[in-house]
Amino acid sequence: MQAKIPATVVTGFLGAGKTTLIRHMLENAKGRRIALIINEFGDLGVDGDILKGCGDETCSEDDVMELSNGCICCTVADDFIPTMQKLLDRENAPDHIVIETSGLALPQPLVRAFNWPEISTRVTVDGVVTVVDGKAVSEGRFAHNVAAVDAQRKLDENLDHETPLSELFEDQIACADMIVVNKSDLLGADEADALVARLKGESRKGVQVVKSTMGALPVDVLLGQGIGAEGDLDARHEVHHHHHHDDDDHHDDEDHHHDHEHTHGHDEFESFVVTRPEISDPAAFAAQVADVIRAHDILRLKGFAAVEGKPMRLTLQAVGPRVDTYFDQPFGTAPRQTRLVVIGQSGLDRAAIETALCA
Numbered sequence: 001m002q003a004k005i006p007a008t009v010v011t012g013f014l015g016a017g018k019t020t021l022i023r024h025m026l027e028n029a030k031g032r033r034i035a036l037i038i039n040e041f042g043d044l045g046v047d048g049d050i051l052k053g054c055g056d057e058t059c060s061e062d063d064v065m066e067l068s069n070g071c072i073c074c075t076v077a078d079d080f081i082p083t084m085q086k087l088l089d090r091e092n093a094p095d096h097i098v099i100e101t102s103g104l105a106l107p108q109p110l111v112r113a114f115n116w117p118e119i120s121t122r123v124t125v126d127g128v129v130t131v132v133d134g135k136a137v138s139e140g141r142f143a144h145n146v147a148a149v150d151a152q153r154k155l156d157e158n159l160d161h162e163t164p165l166s167e168l169f170e171d172q173i174a175c176a177d178m179i180v181v182n183k184s185d186l187l188g189a190d191e192a193d194a195l196v197a198r199l200k201g202e203s204r205k206g207v208q209v210v211k212s213t214m215g216a217l218p219v220d221v222l223l224g225q226g227i228g229a230e231g232d233l234d235a236r237h238e239v240h241h242h243h244h245h246d247d248d249d250h251h252d253d254e255d256h257h258h259d260h261e262h263t264h265g266h267d268e269f270e271s272f273v274v275t276r277p278e279i280s281d282p283a284a285f286a287a288q289v290a291d292v293i294r295a296h297d298i299l300r301l302k303g304f305a306a307v308e309g310k311p312m313r314l315t316l317q318a319v320g321p322r323v324d325t326y327f328d329q330p331f332g333t334a335p336r337q338t339r340l341v342v343i344g345q346s347g348l349d350r351a352a353i354e355t356a357l358c359a
């Protein structure tokens with residue numbers, strides 16, 4: 001029997017820097033054949049486009065596979081397993097598989113899928129890398145005030161899932177074999193060290209916590225951890241209860257009063273695409289986008305803009321109110337349009353956001 005192909009799962013909240021880290025890894029892969037599987041939230045395929053455009057000769061477009069938009073735990077049989085099988089059946093099988101999960105996904109169901117007999121003898125989870133937006137976590141965006149949440153819960157049972165962000169974050173930390181504190185350029189040295197110490201305390205024993213800027217970590221640090229995470233799921237508990245799968249071992253009595261839709265993390269988030277004609281001034285548009293994000297509590301916004309008189313596509317990326325823009329590649333045959341995917345917690349005012357982005 002051949003050795004199993006190692007697969008690294010890259011997880012982390014929206015905008016933490018997963019795509020940036022993977023891109024750096026591909027550019028420094030030193031001849032390793034790495035295949036990518038991407039599971040995006042939102043229909044625009046921005047991450048796939050960014051990664052396919054990496055231009056590295058060891059990474060051809062065929063090596064990037066996208067899972068249909070949706071949550072992996074719902075589409076394992078129809079989508080994830082067949083995608084993996086296709087990859088494993090190739091004549092020229094990859095040396096390593098990297099799976100980027102959607103920023104709103106729990107890694108546990110994905111790791112659990114590696115135990116499916118269709119793939120379990122051929123591939124193993126080398127390790128789970130959880131990328132953390134160091135700036136956002138330092139600012140307390142995911143660590144909600146525990147006492148306030150408890151008080152709220154006592155008042156109303158239905159509020160039990162009012163903290164999906166912090167719960168998702170906790171689950172992503174609980175599943176990690178390595179935690180990458182990214183965006184350390186935006187933190188002071190003391191602040192970064194304090195966060196590293198805190199996350200070491202909050203994660204399982206032996207989990208490595210490393211700092212990075214733009215996901216720049218040596219490939220040998222990221223790959224080759226040799227953990228076999230699928231055999232070790234019990235240690236990676238889930239705080240966030242989602243589907244009541246038959247193989248789920250949490251069936252707390254407490255859980256039973258939740259509606260089905262409320263036991264499923266993704267329903268608490270939504271995304272849509274806004275299309276508008278060319279923009280004239282990138283800086284002014286970035287400021288406009290930042291205002292819209294603040295006014296509507298948008299978690300993540302990304303996409304491409306067409307700028308009057310410029311042949312290149314302007315990539316626009318916003319995580320919270322911080323907006324990055326850069327020209328990445330010519331439009332080619334794609335229509336010269338501005339297309340942005342907007343992601344937030346459910347209840348976004350879509351009409352108002354569209355109007356404000358198109359103004």
Ligand SMILES: Nc1nc2c(ncn2[C@@H]2O[C@H](COP(=O)(O)OP(=O)(O)OP(=O)(O)O)[C@@H](O)[C@H]2O)c(=O)[nH]1
Nearest residue numbers: 014015016017018019020103182183213214317324
């Ligand atoms: N200042 C700073 N910005 C960063 C760093 N890493 C990533 N970014 C920026 O943060 C934004 C989001 O990065 P991505 O790599 O797309 O994040 P992601 O986790 O793949 O995002 P989703 O796929 O939406 O979940 C981009 O604008 C990046 O350029 C970093 O270390 N420092």
